[in-house]
Amino acid sequence: MSAGIGQTNTISPIRPSGRTGLTIFAAVSLTLTVMVAAWVVSLGPLPLAVAREVSTTVVDRHGKLLRAYAMADGRWRLPVHAERDIDPTYLKLLLAYEDRRFYSHGGVDLLALGRAALQLVTSGHIVSGGSTITMQLARLMEPRRQRSISAKLRQIVRAIEIERRLNKDQILDLYLAMAPYGGNLEGIRAASIAYFGKEPKRLSLSEAALLVALPQSPENRRLDRYPNVALAARDRVLDRMVEDGVIANDDATAAKTVPVPAVRKPMPILAPHSADQSMALMKNTPVIALTLDASLQQALEMLARDRAAALGPNISVAILAVDNASGEVLAHVGSPDYFEDRRAGQVDMTRAVRSPGSTLKPFIYGLAFEDGFVHPESLIDDRPIRFGSYAPENFDMTFQGTVPVRKALQMSLNVPAVALLDRVGASRLSSRLRQAGARLELPKDETPGLAMGLGGVGITLQDLVQLYSGLARLGDTRPLLEIRSERSEAREPQRLLDQVAAWQVGNVLLGTPPPENGIHNRIAFKTGTSYGYRDAWSVGFDGRITIGVWVGRPDGAPVQGIAGRTAAAPILFDAFARTGKLPAALPKAPKGTLMASNAKLPVPLRRYRPLGELVRNDGERTPHIQFPLNGSRIDVSGDGTSSASMPVKVAGGVLPITMLVNGVAVGELDSRRQRLIDSPGPGFARLTVIDAKGAADTVIIRIQ
Known part of the structure; x- marks a missing residue:
């Protein structure tokens, strides 16, 4: 059919039906969904394992930090638990300033994002990011140098993923461990220790506000470079908290008067030898718990440092304190100063094999008491005597004549000790000490001889303290324990002496005249000086702890005039004083202990006679x-x-x-x-x- 004259031929536009529009919308939505899903998948798994990496920390028996080790890349990131380790004031400021709806949102705070978007539109630049703590944690897990919409979208996706994987407490703990504080400091614990010299358990309002402010711009607000900038940022946090009604204006005003620290403090290094040893044994362990007591450790480290300085250059001091009941090491001082080369500070002298001088004599007497041929009140001769080619002499080159056995041990007379060792047997003494856990070292190709009673054998301070703690335990020793996670099955008691003999030795040593700074009849102790004045020792115990002290040169060179009684014993008694407790009473005499004067002893026990008589x-x-x-x-x-x-x-x-x-x-x-x-x-x-x-x-x- 043709159109009529004057008529125009118009073509109407094709309009999609409703069903066609829905199809197009669904296709576009599906495409976008697939694209978003593919993008999310391309992000890869959440790097939680990397985020949980922390510096290895060594803590004492109460959880107090002894030493921390930087991570492989030099960063300090210490593990933290918000509820246990952080001051509540800081947590209140942090949540009020950074994320007041932290416990109610699912990782993204839409109200905060809307506010940030409005500020961007009205001001033309980013005023606030609207990031939640979870989003900030996502950024810390996958750091990006520049701020962009793409980076923000990535944080949002990761934040939602984090909230699905972790609970709120775990998220907060991770953030507190990873938040940047300038330089190589990460996390609030590292920052609080480095800037304030203390754990963040008790922070002032000024300190808490400063730690809230620093992560906003950690490099520009570094206290060791830009303290004035950091101070201004702290004050802005305080002003904001006053505006929001979180803190009182008077409190904020007072906090603003506190100056901010301008230098970093060193990380604590208590018990460095113990920490190094535990690190070597407990590899890949984030937190290593030791049996040490940080307060006692610090007190004895200061004591060793002061006494070494007074004794002269090149002199080292080692101190070891052990709990008698458990065998747990309470303090371990391997040297006066870990970083002093002149005293070989990094050499742990509690583990060095040295000559013990007269410190093994109590165990000779203990075996003699155990065998029943001598009693503390028996008489014994201190006269010139020869054992083959060996003729022992006393330290002062004199002889006391006939003396009670008790006095012979208290005065550390050599001839009576060697006479008893000849009767007991050097091999038996060596075997018994080894049985009790001590590692004795003899010169090459030599067997135990009478000289070992006067120091002719090698032993460590650790083993010597273990033996003396056996006397305090009435005859059985426990292997020393310093790492709390070590298995205890292998720490069964080991026999040293029978109960009566161990008590008798302790009772005799309790009456040893103390040095000038000591209290009589409170601490059972023995001193020793090795041949050539190379080692000075003093080991003592009360009813609670055993402490051993070694003094000398790490290189083994002689030190003229150094002796156990004058150099080591005063340190021993000072160490007991610095435990902060009065000496505890020794155990009571076991059943069957013969308590009698010399005149009332059985005739055979009134006087010791060598076998030859x-x-x-x-x-x-x-x-x-x-x-x-x-x-x-x-x-x-x-x-x-x-x-x-x-x-x-x-x-x-x-x-x-x-x-x-x-x-x-x-x-x-x-x-x-x-x-x-x-x-x-x-x-x-x-x-x-x-x-x-x-x-x-x-x-x-x-x-x-």
């Missing part, structure tokens, strides 16, 4: 144990009973003959020189008989 000229035979034989194994429970008796038969000797089992008297033999004794239980046992004239015989058997 036991042969008589009147034709009488010395006592000899015929049964059981030395070294034999005795089965005393073959019938399956839980306890049994064991016969002992002796030939010779003058009646009455006293029988001792493991150093404890169990009665006298009958006229036939026989006795039935109760079995002391499975294991090794020492049987001793002493006749009326002091002659004795001993056998060691194994009961099974």
Whole structure:
């Protein structure tokens, strides 16, 4: 059909139907959704593992920081727990200033973002970012140098993801650990320690406001470079908090008068030797808890530093304090100054093998008491004597004649100690000390000899303190524990002496005359000086702790005139004084302890006689144990009973003959020189008989 003349041919636009529009909208939405999803996926997983990396910190038994180690890249980022470690005032200011709806939003605060957008439109530049703490944490996890819409969108996505993965407390803890404070300082703990020299548990209002202000522009507000800028930023935080009604105006005015620190303080380095050792043993452990007490550690470090300075150049001092009951190390001072090369400060002298001088003598006497051939009130000769080619002399080159055993140990006389060691046996002393956990070092190709009683063996201060704590524990030692996470199964008590002998040694040492700064009869202690004046020692204990002190040159060079009594003992008594507690009483005498004066002792115990004096000229035979034989194994429970008796038969000797089992008297033999004794239980046992004239015989058997 043709159009008529004068008519125009118009074409109407094609209008999509409603269904077609919906299809287009859905396609566009799907495309955008896919694009957004692809972009979100391209972001990769949330880097939580990296965000949780912190500096290794070493803390004491109460959680107090002893030392922190910077991360591999030099940053200081210390672990933190908001509820436990942070001052509530700071948290109140932080949330009020940065994110007042922190606990109600899901990572993004739409009201804050809207306010920030309005400020951008009205002012033409960014006034505030509208970022929540969660968004700031997202930025810290994935830092971006420039601020842009793309970066903000990335923070929003990450913030939502963080909120889905972590609870609010975990988010706050991570932020507090990662917030920047200028330079290599990250987190509030590192900043508070570096700027204020303290943990952020108790902050003043001024300090709290300053720590809120610094992360806003950490490099431009660095206290060690731009303290005036930091001060102005702090005051703006205080003004804002007054406007918002968070703090009172008077409090803010007072806080503004406080100057800000202009220098960084060093990170604490308490117990550096302990920290280094624990770091080597506990690799990849964020927080290493030690048994040390930070307050006591600091007090004894100051003591060592002061005394080393007074003793002269090149002199080092080491101090070790141990809890008797648990074996836990309470203080470990390896040197007076960790960073002083002249004193070899980084050498831990508590672990150095040195000659102990006379400090092993108490264990010689302990074995003699245990064997039952001598008592603290027995008399013993201090006279010139020769053991083969060995002729011991006293420190002052004099002899005291006949003295009580108690006095011989208190005066640290050499001849009586060597005479008793000759009777006890150097190999047995060495074996018993090793059994108790001490590592003794002898010169190459040498066996234990009498000289070890006067220092002819190597030992560390740690092992020596462990042995002395065994005396305080009435005869058993515990391996020292310094890292709280170490397994305790391997720390079973180890036998040193029987209870009576250990108590007798402690009772004797308690009466040792103290140095001028010491209190009488409060601390049981012993001193020692090694050959050539190379080492001065003093180790002591009360009912609570054992402390050991070593003084000398780390290179082993002699120091003329240095001695345990004059150099180490005064430090020992000062160390006890600096524990802040009065000395605790020693344990009471165990059951079976013989308490008597010399005149009331059994005749054989009134005077010690060397083995060579036991042969008589009147034709009488010395006592000899015929049964059981030395070294034999005795089965005393073959019938399956839980306890049994064991016969002992002796030939010779003058009646009455006293029988001792493991150093404890169990009665006298009958006229036939026989006795039935109760079995002391499975294991090794020492049987001793002493006749009326002091002659004795001993056998060691194994009961099974």
